[in-house]
Amino acid sequence: MKICFFNTSTTWGGGETWHFDVARCCARKGHQVVVVSSEKSELLNRASAAGLKTKAFAISNLSFLNPYKVATIRKFFNKERFDIVIFNFSKDLKNAAWAAKKAGIKKIIFRRGSAVPIKNTFLNRFIYGKCLTDIIANSEATKKTILQNNPELFPRDKIKVIYNGLNPKAFQQGTWTENPIPIIGNLGRCVYQKRQDLLLEVAAILKQRNIDCLFRIGGDGPMLEELKRKAAELNVSDRVEFAGLVHSPAEFMKTIDIFALPSEWEGFGYVITEAMASGKPVVAFDISSNPELIVNNETGYLLPYPDKKAFAKAIEELLLSPEKRKVYGENGKKRVAEKFDFDKNMKEVERFLDI
Numbered sequence: 001m002k003i004c005f006f007n008t009s010t011t012w013g014g015g016e017t018w019h020f021d022v023a024r025c026c027a028r029k030g031h032q033v034v035v036v037s038s039e040k041s042e043l044l045n046r047a048s049a050a051g052l053k054t055k056a057f058a059i060s061n062l063s064f065l066n067p068y069k070v071a072t073i074r075k076f077f078n079k080e081r082f083d084i085v086i087f088n089f090s091k092d093l094k095n096a097a098w099a100a101k102k103a104g105i106k107k108i109i110f111r112r113g114s115a116v117p118i119k120n121t122f123l124n125r126f127i128y129g130k131c132l133t134d135i136i137a138n139s140e141a142t143k144k145t146i147l148q149n150n151p152e153l154f155p156r157d158k159i160k161v162i163y164n165g166l167n168p169k170a171f172q173q174g175t176w177t178e179n180p181i182p183i184i185g186n187l188g189r190c191v192y193q194k195r196q197d198l199l200l201e202v203a204a205i206l207k208q209r210n211i212d213c214l215f216r217i218g219g220d221g222p223m224l225e226e227l228k229r230k231a232a233e234l235n236v237s238d239r240v241e242f243a244g245l246v247h248s249p250a251e252f253m254k255t256i257d258i259f260a261l262p263s264e265w266e267g268f269g270y271v272i273t274e275a276m277a278s279g280k281p282v283v284a285f286d287i288s289s290n291p292e293l294i295v296n297n298e299t300g301y302l303l304p305y306p307d308k309k310a311f312a313k314a315i316e317e318l319l320l321s322p323e324k325r326k327v328y329g330e331n332g333k334k335r336v337a338e339k340f341d342f343d344k345n346m347k348e349v350e351r352f353l354d355i
Helices: 014-026 040-051 069-078 090-102 122-131 140-146 196-208 224-233 247-253 270-277 308-319 321-341 344-352
Strands: 003-006 033-037 051-054 085-088 107-112 134-137 159-161 183-187 214-218 240-244 257-263 283-286 302-305
Touching: 003 014, 003 069, 014 033, 014 040, 014 107, 014 344, 033 040, 069 090, 085 090, 090 107, 090 122, 107 122, 107 140, 134 140, 140 159, 140 240, 140 302, 183 247, 183 270, 196 214, 196 224, 196 308, 224 240, 247 270, 257 270, 257 308, 270 283, 270 321, 283 308, 302 308
Parallel strands: 003 033, 003 085, 033 051, 085 107, 107 134, 134 159, 183 214, 183 257, 214 240, 257 283, 283 302
Antiparallel strands: none
16 A cells, blocks of 8 residues: 655644654555655654655645645645545645545545534535545544534544554653652643643642642743743742753653643643553543543543642642552553553554555
């Protein structure tokens, strides 16, 4: 099979991790793989370094209005003669799904990773009705939002939920840091969706209660400088470390004691499974897909959004009970092995793609 993984994101997140991991696995099994992304994107760099064939396209949200760019993409599809193309963003669908259809690609798949309702626009009705053949949703929460605004947008039986997977052993090797002061970790893009601003307010609450702990926030993004300013305004700069872009989540998880994710929504919280695979209890809000990953009072805590006081209390309980941290961490490792193991979930992907 010849498969195109089409993802022009310039940042690195769960969708890019999925495309990269699945593309490598398909290539190892003898399929012809091409990874399409933006020039100098992290996905393109990693795919190239892994020996995968790559192609760069400069695409904006409105590139579908540019006949030259659309023709260029269609020419690429005509030349490569893919059996399958897998898209990751609505932007990419708008710009390339029709070109894939006109090029005669048999399977045109949207791997949907955002638990945000799809707008019922004419363009979306055209793309979902005339171009796509299948959808992979990364969680039940994401699947629900696909048809939320229009139940007739796409055949429900053509939407398959396949959870993201990881290699648990990669998060359980090496040495762990012994922290004299407990560290609460957070890892993700510095964008509003991730609500690291709420985590800074939680840090302020715990400081007022004289709870001894530190916060380590890993990730880069447009809100990073704003978050640093907010930390100074809340007088928690002495308790918060901004680690910047993290290249190895496994190494990051080894340095923390508790993982905290205050996002307002998650299609699938990859970092939650990474934290659980590392044996860390997780504190998060009870939103979108989080209940599919976290078992409340077994692998961590799920709190009502956006109750920062409840969030702070849950972290405090874990800080005061090393034994509970250990039990929740072990429970998390077992849950990842059962439900979110990459090899198991990759078999589902292969059955879905019929490869």
